Amino acid sequence: MSAVVKSPGFHSSELQSMLYLNGVTKSFDGFKAINNLSLDIAPGELRAIIGPNGAGKSTMMDIITGKTRPDSGEVRFRDNIDLTQYDEADIANLGIGRKFQKPTVIETLTVWENVELALAGNRSVIRALWHKLSSEQGDRINEVIKLVGLKAKTSELAGSLSHGQKQWLEIGMLIVQGPELLLVDEPAAGMTDQETMETAALLKEINREHTVVVVEHDMDFIKALDSKVTVLHEGSVLAEGRLEVVSANPRVIEVYLGR
Amino acid sequence: MLNTKIFERSAIGRLLLADKAGSYLLMVLFAAMVLVPLCNLLMPEGSFLHIPTYIVVLLGKYLCYALLALALDLIWGYCGILSLGHGAFFALGGYVMGMHLMRQIGERGVYGNADLPDFMVFLNWTELPWYWYGFDSFFFSMFMVALVPAALAFVFGWLAFRSRVTGVYLSIITQAMTYALLLAFFRNDMGFGGNNGLTDFKDILGFNLQSDVTRCVLFALSALSVMLAYILCRAIVSSKYGRVLVAIRDAESRTRFMGYRVEHFKLFVFVVSAILAGIAGALYVPQVGIINPGEFGPINSIEIVIWVAIGGRGTLFGAVIGAVAVNYAKTYFTGAFPEVWLFMLGALFVISTLYLPKGIVGVVKQLQDRRAERNAPTSQGAQS
Amino acid sequence: MKLTHIDTHAVFRFILFCLVIILPMQSTAAPIATVGQIKIQREDAALLLNELITAKSTVDKINLINLIANSNLPQRVAVLEALQSGDLYYTKKAKQLVYAHSHADGYSAVAVIGNEDLGVVGSRAVRKISINNELRTVLRGVLAEISLRSENTAERLQAAKNLVRSPAAEFLPAIERALVMESDAKVIEALKLAAAMVNLNSDEQVLRLxxxxxxxxxxxxxAMSLLAAMQLTDSDGNYLEPDDxxxxxxxxxxxxxxxxAKIYKLIENTFFGLSLxxxxxxxxxxxxxxxxxMGVINMAHGEMMMLGAYTTYVIQLLMPNYIDYSIIVAIPAAxxxxxxxxxxIERGIIRHLYGRPLETLLATFGVxxxxxxxxxxxxxxxxxxxTAPSWLSGSLEINGALSLTYNRLYIIAFSLIVxxxxxxxxxxTFVGLQxxxxxxxRAMANSMGIRTGWVDALTFGLGSxxxxxxxxxLSQLTNVGPNLGQSYIIDSFMVVVFGGVGNLFGTFFAAMSLGVANKFLEPFAGAVLAKIFVLVFIILFIQWRPRGLFALKGRSVED
Incomplete structure (x- = not known):
């Protein structure tokens, strides 16, 4: 029913790239949201993607996760899986997790139940009907809740959490889903400075076991991540490299500060 | 002692212990199932305790509506699918039951034709259409009561959920679905009695439909069905599956990105709900004695929604309470002040959406919470 | 002296006789055209009509009929028609000509001259003016010719059309004379057609061809069915029409x-479809x-239409003497x-429910x-x-196969104007921009100083x-009743959803194509089944394009 691919883990030597985009284009009513975009994320990498509003970051996320089909171009996961052939649920089961810009957790369920739903496993209707939680699974859930710092809130409704806590819960849900690749959309939006730094630390922690792609505006956050940076502008890559290098690029300065 | 322990450990037991309001509801239903027929059959007519047959039938009707409301609450309250065409599944179940009852009339029809129902003789039909075959058999008919609504729900749901028709769009096309069926069943050449529908039923499994005993049994069966359906629905929403439904209701996209096939989850619950609605219709028809295309009316389907909304959506017992309360009000007002009823119903719609988003159940809960709040400081004060 | 005794009656008969012999007689259905209308005084009229009582021979009667037809008597058509249908009698005693209809106690009689109601008379008190088949033929021709000479073009056209529908040889002379005098193109066309219909059964091949x-x-x-009948064969396989x-x-x-005709039928169906x-x-x-x-599901939309229809009704009650204009007043009033x-409704209810479409649906249903x-x-x-104003009735005739009714034409024009x-x-306009x-x-508009609440109310008011x-x-098309709105609400939603939400062109296209599709399906499937087909089609269509035919494809709609 669902395409679950068990991976040998990204440390295996034959894997070239975790995510590979080549010449991807998508337009809405004549407006090119993504224009000949190419991107290569290595296994185990932590990559930050920045860009002004309308640079095509969200559309790129939509294309990778199967919400939107590109007009043309290649989108490959783990070298040879063509992502344009699958829908959201398939892609999630292939091992790509996505965190939305706006925190989306199930507000009417408890923190524990939210994580339980995200926990890796069979997603079929029948299994859900007769589902019984094993003790290992229960331990795993508790472990992740602890990791994202919500232990005290375990049996509270997700709707009662603060904005930052919801972001963490969502990240926790992503981790427990066991993806190889994590797409994180503006995790620091609306957070306090301290929360921002904690989030950066959390993502670096997560990066030990997962490939992570972060889309963000906040320069302090990017600095804290200390990773390779890709600058998007008008749907294609403007510059790529270490933050110091990129921020010295005159075109990047023009795009960010010029107008 | 031992019995209670077994109860506590059994799946149903655990379910009900966690659902206090539901347990009360089941107790009330069980009491009604036993007492109403007893009061009708055993108490002498003049007695204070005697329940006249017409009340038994009326209560039976309310219970069928309660079952229908339960079916709608399962999909609307827990999965956010607002079907404005659930009356169609109810009516289909009713028609299947009606077809079986028509076949039971046999030679006793006005035209005395053993092979054809009266309306077919009237239309000069010579042969029974193929889709009427098999309805002589009670078991086949009961199977079809579930299968026909399920099949329609499956096809409709498969198409709609697969292409992600959601929210008001889905509501509008469910209205179109029941409207199309309404028009179709009004046609004489459909072979379901056209305008007049199916009526003049005589007996069911050899028991006279007019007799008090049969009516009491039908009432008890209705009560039992509501109880079983309630337990089934509670089991569904308490499982992990139920939590996925809630996740779909509150954040459909998120659920998809978690890897759940939203369309499969929706389709399953939609079909279950349609079957429950069909059973409600099948129980309804022998009690009221007629099924006609009017049951497909788009307005009927919208009325079901108001029962659930008034009772309290997403609670299951609220749906049962709402269906009985609104229909009791309808019976009372259409009898006493017919002019006022539509004003009342209209106002109910407006008030319940504006001021009582959680329905009767929500109001009761609010009152309880307030009382608990009031009590808490005083007990604290006594301690200090 | 003697002259004084000559009764006027006899003199009149003499004059009559003279007139009759100078009339050119082409057939027994004597033509009446060549002599101008004979002016007859009142007393002479009585004499002329009373001749019918005394005339015995068929020839005398034919002459009399022609005289009456050519006279300027006001009751000539009534008398001739009564004669034809056998309702013309005379009282035996007073020798008075009467129209009589059989009655339980005899005959109810009305005097032909003076229109005096004589009440019920015994069946023996009156006698019928006898008539035979030859006279009936004459009467048909004479009556047809009278109407062909009417001053009113519409009446002449109708008369000519009647002749087309029942062609008979006896009308031919009348048709030919009418063709000479006729000036209206449409009447001429109908007359020619009538003549051809008669000539089709002529004995001469040339005339038939x-x-x-x-x-x-x-x-x-x-004409088409006559031609088609010529192609039929009898049971032995011989053609009914022997002339190859x-x-x-x-x-x-x-x-x-x-x-x-097929092309015109197509045009007509399209026209019906467009009007629907x-x-x-x-x-x-x-x-x-x-x-x-606005994204508001207004289930009370149908009732807004109902209110409009009742407004029309009330306006009509308020100005009973100007029915023709009341509808024009009703449009702004509605x-x-x-x-x-x-x-x-917007300020009282919907305002509180923005962002909760399902709740809006329920609340407006309550409304x-x-x-x-x-x-x-x-x-x-x-x-x-x-009451429909008189200028809405009637139709625009393009030709024999195609006529467009004015009410349909007006509704097409009206909807386009709206x-x-x-x-x-x-x-x-600035309001539209807002x-x-x-x-x-919304947030941006708010920060730019637009009073969003006011604009919401106005937009909703505009839609309503x-x-x-x-x-x-609708008040001109269906009954005005409390349920008027309900029967249109599902259709309207289907149109909007089919066309694509938020796109007026889509709505226009959807309405017209659904209307035409419905009308083209009707002949094959019947009206109800056609409607079911259209509904099922839309249900399936929404699966294919959930946002309608002309949906905006931007990213924003997705969320």
Missing amino acids: EAIESFRGSLDSD LVRESAAAVLKQMRSE GSVLLLTAVGLAITFGV FMVSGLVGIV SLILQQAVRSIFSPLNKSV LLLLVFLLKK MRAVTQN GIAGIAGVA
């Missing part, structure tokens, strides 16, 4: 006529504003009434129930009749007001 040839270009259904040449040329002409589509457009365009632009009610019952309580649950005005309002701004980005206008149109 000419007649067949003259059918070319006309689309008369009677005639039959073959008939077949050729028939083929051409049929293919032309216009009704759909009118009912849906208000919804395209409230649902399509817009105001429904628009105001819409604003009240629809209240409005229905209110109308029921105020106006009674019975349907009210709204749509264009709406587009103009939204695209070219409406679009608020619906596209247009529904009211649709109600005015």
